Amino acid sequence: MLKYSKQRESIKNYLDTHRIHPTAETVYSAIRQDFPNISLGTVYRNLNLLADRGEILRISYGSGPDRYDGNTKPHYHFICTSCDTMLDLKMEPLMHLHELAEETFEGIITNHVTHFFGLCPECSNKKNF
């Protein structure tokens, strides 16, 4: 049985109001403004709990820590290989790609994950000068 906690509410609220795809560490630093004694374990536990319930997204990619996203609508993510910024892409996601993949596969494919890499607008400008 899930019980209310003000720490969890604060974490959820932070993700809903800051669409920067923060890491657990970033969330931890931010929440500490309001809850100076919150522990990193609590942040991880609640991020996992919220992600398992589908209230937030956990985004894993290559190297580096996982990112979290309050926007659960299907959308693609871009990661800048120079500054690690993660951005939402406007492109419509290919929702049925895994159904296509399943046609030539003996098992069951239920979902797929795609991430895009390159230089973010800011970093691509810097490289031009």
Place this chain on the structure above:
Amino acid sequence: MLKYSKQRESIKNYLDTHRIHPTAETVYSAIRQDFPNISLGTVYRNLNLLADRGEILRISYGSGPDRYDGNTKPHYHFICTSCDTMLDLKMEPLMHLHELAEETFEGIITNHVTHFFGLCPECSNKKNF
């Protein structure tokens, strides 16, 4: 200047002859049959070196350790959420997806990574009984 090493040759050969997408730890265990004193650091260093040179693929996904693949031809990977087996998919990869994504993006997108998840043939059979 790159120098020959029998350990590296053995690692490369293992990946070329075992298309099971092994982890560094799996490669380490296997190579130890021939080189009982090889260190895990040597395995990691050579896997990284080979991947950087494009001779093998490093595959990172959600949780769990990275996998390595001697097959450098572009192809998609499937990961079983039940047993963690990684399999190649026969489906043709969408090589130009990141060019499509770049059309609605202010920065530069140079590549993308897609992984598929579900139950492998073996695990999907088990669940039916």
Place this chain on the structure above:
DNA sequence: TCAGAAATAGTAATAATTACTATTTTTGGA
């Protein structure tokens, strides 16, 4: 053959995350 460069083995360190435990908070009844 030999000297310098590169690679190795073995070990220590790091980064991200999870596990553990004693204490505190929440919550649905009495």
Place this chain on the structure above:
DNA sequence: TCCAAAAATAGTAATTATTACTATTTCTGA
């Protein structure tokens, strides 16, 4: 309103995957 059980927390320790460090060994080309 009070209370006990369940759940959550803070603080800490442990784990996992990987990289860094260093003294020794192996390559290689002159």
